[in-house]
Amino acid sequence: MSSDKKLDVNTDFVKKYKAALAAGLSKEQLAGFMGVKPDTILNRRKVIADTMGFVLPYLKGSPKKSEADLMKVFSAELAELNKNENKDLHDASENEGDEWSKHDVYLITSAQNCTPVHEKFLLACETYCKINKARLLVIPYRYKNPTSIFQDSENEWWDNRIVPYLMEDRVKIFKHLQILGHIKKQPTAIQPLYGLDGETGLDSAVMGHPKIQLKAVATPSQALPKILTSSGAITVPNYTDSGAGWRGYDHHSFGAVVVELDRENEIFHLRHIHGDKETGSFYDLDRYYTPKTSSDSPRIPALITGDSHALFMDPDVEKATYTAHDSIVNILKPENLVLHDVMDGYSISHHHKNNDVVRQGKHRYGMNNVEKELQITADFIDRISLDHMMTYIVKSNHDEHFDKWLQECDYKNDLENAQFFHYMKYNQSKWLTPKEGSKPGFKTIDPFEFWCNHPDTQRGLQKKERVKVLKRDESLVLKSIELGFHGDKGTGGSRGSLKQFSKVGPKVVIGHSHTPGIYEGAYQVGVSSYMDLEYKTGCDSWLQTHCVVYPDGKRTLINVIRGKWRLKEVRW
Numbered sequence: 147m148s149s150d151k152k153l154d155v156n157t158d159f160v161k162k163y164k165a166a167l168a169a170g171l172s173k174e175q176l177a178g179f180m181g182v183k184p185d186t187i188l189n190r191r192k193v194i195a196d197t198m199g200f201v202l203p204y205l206k207g208s209p210k211k212s213e214a215d216l217m218k219v220f221s222a223e224l225a226e227l228n229k230n231e232n233k234d235l236h237d238a239s240e241n242e243g244d245e246w247s248k249h250d251v252y253l254i255t256s257a258q259n260c261t262p263v264h265e266k267f268l269l270a271c272e273t274y275c276k277i278n279k280a281r282l283l284v285i286p287y288r289y290k291n292p293t294s295i296f297q298d299s300e301n302e303w304w305d306n307r308i309v310p311y312l313m314e315d316r317v318k319i320f321k322h323l324q325i326l327g328h329i330k331k332q333p334t335a336i337q338p339l340y341g342l343d344g345e346t347g348l349d350s351a352v353m354g355h356p357k358i359q360l361k362a363v364a365t366p367s368q369a370l371p372k373i374l375t376s377s378g379a380i381t382v383p384n385y386t387d388s389g390a391g392w393r394g395y396d397h398h399s400f401g402a403v404v405v406e407l408d409r410e411n412e413i414f415h416l417r418h419i420h421g422d423k424e425t426g427s428f429y430d431l432d433r434y435y436t437p438k439t440s441s442d443s444p445r446i447p448a449l450i451t452g453d454s455h456a457l458f459m460d461p462d463v464e465k466a467t468y469t470a471h472d473s474i475v476n477i478l479k480p481e482n483l484v485l486h487d488v489m490d491g492y493s494i495s496h497h498h499k500n501n502d503v504v505r506q507g508k509h510r511y512g513m514n515n516v517e518k519e520l521q522i523t524a525d526f527i528d529r530i531s532l533d534h535m536m537t538y539i540v541k542s543n544h545d546e547h548f549d550k551w552l553q554e555c556d557y558k559n560d561l562e563n564a565q566f567f568h569y570m571k572y573n574q575s576k577w578l579t580p581k582e583g584s585k586p587g588f589k590t591i592d593p594f595e596f597w598c599n600h601p602d603t604q605r606g607l608q609k610k611e612r613v614k615v616l617k618r619d620e621s622l623v624l625k626s627i628e629l630g631f632h633g634d635k636g637t638g639g640s641r642g643s644l645k646q647f648s649k650v651g652p653k654v655v656i657g658h659s660h661t662p663g664i665y666e667g668a669y670q671v672g673v674s675s676y677m678d679l680e681y682k683t684g685c686d687s688w689l690q691t692h693c694v695v696y697p698d699g700k701r702t703l704i705n706v707i708r709g710k711w712r713l714k715e716v717r718w
């Protein structure tokens with residue numbers, strides 16, 4: 147069952163369960179209504195606790211009332227819940243003069259009931275809003291009693307400081323962008339975005355939650371996928387002394403989502419900011435915001451770009467990321483640049499082995515020469531590598547197409563590359579040695595690295611001293627974040643995934659899926675090439691997305707949308 151369908155099923159179950167609680171049904175009566183066994187009710191109650199983060203109270207029943215009366219009340223409660231759920235979405239996306247058309251920049255965070263605000267973070271957010279003409283929105287959420295259908299006025303208050311910013315509505319503030327102020331999920335929910343896929347149609351959405359997650363979801367009729375993300379919180383951690391409470395505490399982030407609306411180009415940008423837990427201060431792109439002021443930020447320690455696939459690099463992304471005067475690299479001045487899947491390997495891809503049409507096409511149109519592709523890749527690296535910056539090539543599955551070709555090629559059937567094949571095989575053989583110490587096995591040259599330095603008939607790589615080719619899974623740690631994994635290989639030989647890498651221990655930034663995401667300590671970049679590569683099938687969640695590591699070790703994902711990565715400066 148797809149996650150969307152699971153969500154619908156769970157949401158529907160919770161609704162019926164709440165109506166049953168209000169009406170006083172027993173679990174047997176609810177089971178009868180739903181046509182399932184009473185044990186199924188208990189099992190699904192457990193599933194809700196595991197996936198949605200809240201525990202539904204037990205159904206005790208009301209023995210004094212007749213079943214007919216109970217069912218009447220149950221039906222009325224259910225109808226009311228359905229009515230509330232379908233309340234109208236306020237669509238401000240095309241209303242000029244609407245209050246939502248007054249600002250182009252929003253800072254969206256969330257706050258817990260009965261909990262003090264992080265005063266310094268709030269002040270820094272207010273500094274940000276003043277300087278950027280931004281509007282601060284705080285989505286309130288509740289802890290402990292999210293399933294109550296009764297008013298709990300004692301616990302229905304929020305810190306006075308944020309009351310002017312509270313936003314409880316569901317508003318479509320821009321074409322294809324909603325703010326889900328009406329959703330209140332338990333702050334201990336393991337997956338706050340769970341169930342939202344089907345909630346917003348084609349629209350991207352920001353919801354309020356202290357745990358920051360982000361995912362891209364394919365939308366069939368659009369060129370771009372939609373982004374769903376949670377905001378982080380502006381209130382201090384306030385959790386019960388329980389397993390779920392401690393988990394919630396661990397993942398509580400002082401954070402917010404910056405939303406920039408580019409009305410002229412009909413696109414929007416969104417990215418996270420993370421307040422320091424002591425000072426409340428935070429970085430956003432090239433500025434540092436404190437409770438009192440803002441200043442230029444120093445160079446960022448690292449930029450991890452979406453998979454390059456140099457042969458198919460999107461020139462708009464290259465411009466926005468590296469070469470334009472206001473590119474990401476020129477504005478943020480990274481000390482280190484980390485590249486994934488830098489070589490596509492199209493010229494010698496093993497995926498084409500049995501595809502005579504593609505092989506013929508590559509032969510006819512001159513795309514089957516591996517040296518040419520290596521030089522295109524090296525030229526790309528030379529173009530984007532700067533004097534003041536170190537460039538790292540993370541060993542990736544597409545780079546390894548070259549390794550695999552050397553291992554499997556029958557040169558008699560690849561005359562285009564036969565001479566070069568022998569050149570590389572000779573050197574692989576020449577430099578073959580046992581591994582150091584008592585390690586079993588043998589080692590030899592890394593083919594790509596060797597070619598960069600000893601290119602035979604081509605130019606090779608020029609800026610060798612500023613480029614380091616990492617070995618497979620060679621560690622590259624910057625600001626306590628592991629940047630050396632590509633993301634294709636998981637633990638124990640399994641396929642890698644964002645969720646799996648969130649469990650490896652250190653924080654990581656990976657690539658490979660071409661789909662941006664944030665899951666606990668793991669961030670995933672998207673792609674830098676064209677988004678319609680040959681092996682992309684059907685509708686997909688690919689996006690041209692990079693990851694920035696700030697001087698305080700916090701990260702944010704930056705999307706390049708139609709060649710743009712931020713709104714032009716709007717500061718006062």
Ligand SMILES: [Fe+2]
Pocket residue numbers: 453454455486487544658659660
């Ligand atoms: Fe890739």
Ligand SMILES: [Fe+2]
Pocket residue numbers: 453487542543544632634657658659
């Ligand atoms: Fe990859």
